Amino acid sequence: MDRSARAEAGEDDKADGRAAVLEAAARAFMQDGYAATSIDDVAGLLGATKGRVYYYYRSKADLFFDVHRESMRQNMEGAGRIALEDAPALDRLERMVRAHALLMMTHLPFQRVSVLGVEMHLAGSTTPRQRKTLNEIVELRDAYEQRFVDVISQGIAEGAIRPLDVKMVVRGLLGALNWITVWYRPREGETDADRARMADELTTYLINGLRRDEA
């Protein structure tokens, strides 16, 4: 292994280490809420020392923000990017809705914390640096929501979706999906097919409400 390959392997290790810390933090925040979680709790779930956590993150708030940012990345990567594909708008939207529903289940700790993040943001009381980071996270969320707004607008232009208040409907649509993090907890022995069935049921409902060919 030459020096740059070694350096690269080191970078990969570092990225893996960071991802493991972040996963543990997401689980800790989900379990006990932001206020009640300590760096010790995160280290405990990680099966490591506090030093390991502090190697990657300098504070609980930084961990919280990065969990939030990672959830936004998951959404944009897993569902938002579908908006840019070349297909009829209603088909793209249907796949985006299903993908978002599944993301809520398969990445539950991250997505759950993302919902808690909204709370924290609304509650205010942060430092200037934290507010800057929060603003960046809000921008990521807005960009993600905009993908849904765009695709629904295209669906209306294509005649597949009835004329409606796009922003209001996107709030309802994403609210119904984000609410999954409130009621969903994986069951013993649950399979991908079980999750797919739940996502399909919600998707059918939420897409049907948009169709033009309705009463």
Next chain:
Amino acid sequence: MDRSARAEAGEDDKADGRAAVLEAAARAFMQDGYAATSIDDVAGLLGATKGRVYYYYRSKADLFFDVHRESMRQNMEGAGRIALEDAPALDRLERMVRAHALLMMTHLPFQRVSVLGVEMHLAGSTTPRQRKTLNEIVELRDAYEQRFVDVISQGIAEGAIRPLDVKMVVRGLLGALNWITVWYRPREGETDADRARMADELTTYLINGLRRDEA
């Protein structure tokens, strides 16, 4: 005024006093979150002393639970009772959905805290007495959700609603509506007509997805 009338007036005053404390608590919890709110904050919003708050409630947790219970009462009274009226199921459901949407806006502090209450409940870490109260609140919520399950089941039996997984759809429907407490904040000069327009848009969307006569 005879003695019983005076006693009754006293009871009314006490109920009004209690309602005012509860309203202040709901606003304080909404503004700062449960953890960051003190009895002092509630007294401050009320424009009264801590003693006034303690006259009605012995702890912050008790206040929180009563805010939650009041929000459940508002929902059952304002929307849930429509389920028992004599009318086609889809008509009743449509009025329940619109009423729930409007309740989220007009009683925002209570309803917002009710959503936060879910968080606290999920996070665990309460005393046995608090867990008993939480279980009662969860029973109230379940009874309320059951009204929606019943009416949709009746709508399917009447042939107006397509066959679907009723519990899953109720979760989507109420999630879309409860999410209002995340994005909605009253605007300067907003009117009842503005709120009605938002509620109507969401209601149309959420009811259309259920109709039998769809693709």
